[in-house]
Amino acid sequence: MNTHIRRLNENDPVIISHAFQEQGWEKPVEQYLRYLVEQHKGERVTLVAELDGAFAGYVNVLWNSHYPSFREQGIPEINDFNVLIKYQRQGIGSRLMDRAEELIRERTDTSRDWGRCILRLWQSSDPIRPPRIYPGWQGNS
Template identity: 35%
Template sequence: MTLRIDDLAPADVEAVVSVDGGNGWNSDRILWDRYLAEQAHGLRTVLIAWSHDHPIGYGTLAWASDYAPFRLRDMPEINNLCVARSHRQSGVATTLIRTLENKARSSGKAGIGIGVGLYADYGNAQRLYARLGFRPDGEGVTYRGRRAEPGKQVCLDDDLILWLSKDL
């Protein structure tokens, strides 16, 4: 497979939103237009993985994370990482993560973070992040952006997140 990683360009949006990437793939044009605007203002870096001129994956780097422990440590967050179903388990996610790490490192960042869901659908991502050197940040889990409190109940869904970080 020939793999190319490029920054998101306005002309790429139509190709990305037209992909049937399976579980997790986001085809919301409003989101992609927002990503373009955030990238233009230096708030986010958006990468697209291409194979033979077809988008097969993407990942973003939020330079100021919404997750306070990362933001307080000036640690960018890898966010919304997804590989099309037909190209999973082929190294695309690893390449996207390594490229985002390099961008953070070249910008003088000492670390990088990522959040991951806790149920079985996230199992491959959990194993990948551990293999790439990400470790729990020690702050516990959050639910819908708030720290999960001991003794309280939360729903096991996409909003229950374990936060991981890595020194660069």
């Protein structure tokens, strides 16, 4: 299996929304169109994972966090991190997180603790499964 991580593009909003609708999650096309506009403005980067050419998941890096204290300190936020259920536990989330870490390292002042970022995890559609931190991701490696 071949996993490819890339930035969100103009073809993705409909594909992503449809993929989540197929598993019963409401993720409107407009959400991803907004992500695309914000990415073009340099406010966020949306990373998309594909497995053998099929959409599998995504994660966002927000350069200006919604949390005031982090925004004031220039600490990025990793948010809206989703992998389709059928692709979970195959290393895709870890690959997305690894690439998000790389982006943060590339852009953040390396003289300070670049790993200080906010990671928000939800598994909103499954109240039984607790949120998990992905193996190997520690935010300070």
